[in-house]
Each structure stands twice: as C-alpha cells, then as structure tokens.
Amino acid sequence: MGSAKIKQMLRTIELECESTWRMTGRRVLRQSVMEAMANVPREEFVPPDIKPFAYDNRALPIGNGQTISQPFIVALMTDLLDPRQEHVILEVGTGSGYQAAILSTLVKSVFSIEIISQLATQAANRLDRLGYHNIKVIQGDGYQGLPEQAPFDGIIVTAAASHVPIPLKEQLKPGGKLIIPVGLPFAHQELLLISKNRKGQLRTRSALDVAFVPLTGQQEQ
Ligand code: SAM
Numbered sequence: 162m163g164s165a166k167i168k169q170m171l172r173t174i175e176l177e178c179e180s181t182w183r184m185t186g187r188r189v190l191r192q193s194v195m196e197a198m199a200n201v202p203r204e205e206f207v208p209p210d211i212k213p214f215a216y217d218n219r220a221l222p223i224g225n226g227q228t229i230s231q232p233f234i235v236a237l238m239t240d241l242l243d244p245r246q247e248h249v250i251l252e253v254g255t256g257s258g259y260q261a262a263i264l265s266t267l268v269k270s271v272f273s274i275e276i277i278s279q280l281a282t283q284a285a286n287r288l289d290r291l292g293y294h295n296i297k298v299i300q301g302d303g304y305q306g307l308p309e310q311a312p313f314d315g316i317i318v319t320a321a322a323s324h325v326p327i328p329l330k331e332q333l334k335p336g337g338k339l340i341i342p343v344g345l346p347f348a349h350q351e352l353l354l355i356s357k358n359r360k361g362q363l364r365t366r367s368a369l370d371v372a373f374v375p376l377t378g379q380q381e382q
Contacts, residue, residue, distance in 0.1 A: 166215075166216040167199055167216055169216065170198070170203075170216040170217075170218060170232050171195060171198060171199060173218040173232075173233065174190070174195070174198065174218070174232060174233045174236050175189070177218070177233040177237075178190060178233075178237070181237075181369060184367070184368060184369050184370075185237060185241070185368050185369055186368070187237060187240055187241070190236055190237070190239075190240040191240055193244075193267055194236055194239050194240045194244075194263075194267070195236070196266075197239070197263045197266045197267055198232060198235070198236050198263065200266065201259065201262045201263050201266065202291075203215045203216060203229075203232065203259060204216070205287065205291055206223075206229055206257035206258060206259040206262070206287065207221050207223060207229060207257065208222070208223065208224060216232070218231055218232050218233055219231050223256055223257045223280070224279075224280070225277050225279060225280055226374070227256055227277065227280060227374055228256070228374055229256055229257040229259050230256075230259075230260065230319060230373070234352075234371065235259065235260050235263055236263075237352075237368075237369070238260070238317055238319075238340050238352070239260070239263055239264060239267070239317075241338065241340050241354050241368060242264075242315040242317060242338050242340055243315070243338055244264060244267040244268045244315065245267075245268065245314070246267070246268065246269065247268075247269055247314075248267075248268040248269055248314035248315060249268070249269055249270050249271075249272070249310070249313055249314055250264055250268050250270070250271045250272070250313060250314060250315045250316070250317065251271075251272050251273075251274070251306060251307055251310070251311075251313040251315075251316045251317070251329075251332065252264065252271060252272070252273040252274070252316075252317050252318075252319065253273075253274050253303030253304075253306075253316070253317070253318040253319065253320065253329070253376070254273075254274075254275065254303065254318060254319035254320040254376070255273040255274065255275035255280065255281060255284045255298050256275065256280060256284065256319065257280075257283075257284060257287070258273070258283075258284035258285075258287050258288045258293075258296070258298070260317065260319055261273040261284070261288065261293070261296045261298070262288060262291070262293045262296070264317070265288075265293045265295050265296045268295075268314075268315075269295065270295045270296070270297070271295065271296045271297070272296075272297050272299065272307050272310050272313075273296060273297070273298050273299070274298075274299045274300075274301050274302075274303035274306075274307065275298060275299075275300060275301075275303075276300070276301065276302055276303065276377055276378055278300045281298050281299070281300035282300075284298050285298040302378035302379060302380075303318070303376075303378070304322075304326045304328065304329075304376070304378045304379065304380045305326075305328050306326070306328040306329050306331075306332040307332070308328070308332065311331075311332035312332055312333060312334040312337070313332055313333060313334060313337060314334055314336075314337050315333075315337055315338050315339070315340075316329050316332065316333055316337070316338075316339045316340070316341075317339075317340045317341075318339075318340065318341040318342065318376065319342075319373065320342070320373055320374055320375060320376040320377070321342040321343065321344055321345075321346065321350045321371075321373040321374070321375050321376060322341060322342070322343050322375075322376040323343070323344075323345070323376075324343065325339070325341055325343060325353065325355065325365075326380065329341070330355070330357075330363060333355075333357045334357070335357055335358065335359045335360070335361050336357065336358070336359060337356075337357050338354065338355070338356055338357075339353075339354075339355040339356075339357075340352065340353070340354055340355075340368075341353050341355070342371050342373040346375040347372070347375075349370070350370065350371050350372060350373060351367040351368075351369070351370060351371065352367070352368045352369045352370075352371045353365055353366070353367060353368070354366050354367075354368045
C-alpha cells in the first residue's frame with residue numbers, strides 16, 4: 162500500500178486535531194502516537210474488498226455489523242490515554258484489532274475483550290500473524306472488565322455505552338485514564354475522558370461528539 166496514502170491519512174489527522182482542539186484539548190498529538198499510526202498497516206485490518214479505502218479517514222465495515230474506527234478517533238483516543246511504556250491497558254471492543262495494535266506499540270501489554278466470537282478469533286489470529294505478541298484477546302462481555310488482570314493503567318472502550326460501567330471505574334488504577342463514548346445508539350454520543358487521581362477520585366470531561374456502534378451485552382439490554 163502506497164506511503165502517499167499513509168501520509169495523507171496522517172495529514173488529515175493533523176487537520177482534524179487543529180479543528181477540534183478546543184474540545185479535545187489536543188492541538189497536536191504526541192509524536193509516538195503519530196509514528197504508531199504511520200507504522201501499523203491499517204490495510205491488514207480490513208476485509209480484502211475494502212483495502213483500497215484502508216487509509217481513508219473514516220470508519221469502515223469489518224463484518225458482523227461492526228466497524229474499524231476512524232483513524233483520527235483511534236489516534237485521539239490513544240493520545241488521551243497518555244500511554245507509557247510500562248502501562249497495562251484494557252480495551253473493550255477488539256473489533257479488527259487495529260486499536261489494540263496501535264496501543265501495543267506504545268505500552269507494555271494490552272488486554273482486549275470482544276463480545277462477538279468470530280471477530281475475537283479473527284483479531285487474535287491477525288495480531289499473532291502480524292507479530293503483535295503483547296496483546297491478549299479475550300472473548301466475552303467487556304462491561305465487567307477483566308477483574309483477574311485489574312487494575313489497569315488505562316481503559317479504552319470502543320463502543321458506545323448508555324452509561325459508564327461501574328466495574329471499569331473500579332478497575333482503573335489511581336492516576337489512570339478511562340476513555341469511553343457514552344450516549345444513545347446511533348444518536349448523540351460524547352467521548353468521555355475520566356481521570357482517577359491519586360486519592361481514587363474521578364473527574365470526567367467531555368472530549369468530543371462522536372458516533373460509535375453500540376456496546377452490547379447483558380447490562381446494555
Ligand atoms: N477497536 C476496534 C478496532 O480497532 O477495530 C473497533 C471496535 S468497533 C467500533 C466496536 C466493537 O465492540 C465491535 O467489534 C463490537 O462487537 C464490540 N462490542 C460491543 N459490545 C461489547 C461488549 N459488551 N464487550 C466487548 N465487546 C463489545
């Protein structure tokens with residue numbers, strides 16, 4: 162896949178940051194995040210017939226009625242997590258595995274939960290084939306988080322919830338960040354950035370209006 166398309170994607174991310182920074186607080190994303198966006202081959206995470214559009218700045222279908230998120234949103238959510246090399250991150254909503262792959266280049270390890278077993282299997286095989294060996298994909302309902310591996314330095318949810326799941330708040334380390342889209346299915350949703358301070362108190366701010374597929378599972382019925 163041509164590097165011109167990747168350069169164009171990076172430029173579009175920069176322009177979107179410029180136009181949204183008053184909400185996001187991020188006029189420029191850290192260089193390590195932009196490098197991850199440049200280096201992880203998005204075309205490997207989309208179905209064969211979609212590959213020509215792999216570096217377009219938009220969500221794309223991945224089967225089972227699900228999507229791989231827009232590159233700008235992936236980059237922004239990654240940056241908002243403040244990823245560090247020693248961090249252990251939980252992702253809810255593996256989908257194609259692309260967001261997990263981006264994160265895995267920046268942190269120690271990623272646990273990623275996917276509710277649709279076919280997607281979980283495909284993503285695990287893909288990530289293994291591409292050499293992202295510090296990611297563990299788990300099939301299940303991410304609403305409950307992953308108590309046996311908690312607490313996490315950061316938690317990222319890539320499907321829209323009706324509310325912030327309490328287990329995810331509880332499984333965040335002091336000093337950690339939880340990024341989650343909250344709102345109505347296919348209607349108004351806000352990307353919330355929740356920070357837990359050293360005393361364990363939570364502070365929430367809205368970082369952007371977004372459009373994600375809904376979080377499903379038992380608690381969202
Ligand atoms: N992060 C993904 C990527 O990089 O391709 C995109 C995720 S897609 C927008 C949302 C994903 O969340 C879907 O694959 C969906 O099946 C999954 N999902 C929805 N509800 C879930 C739940 N309760 N637990 C785990 N995964 C869930």
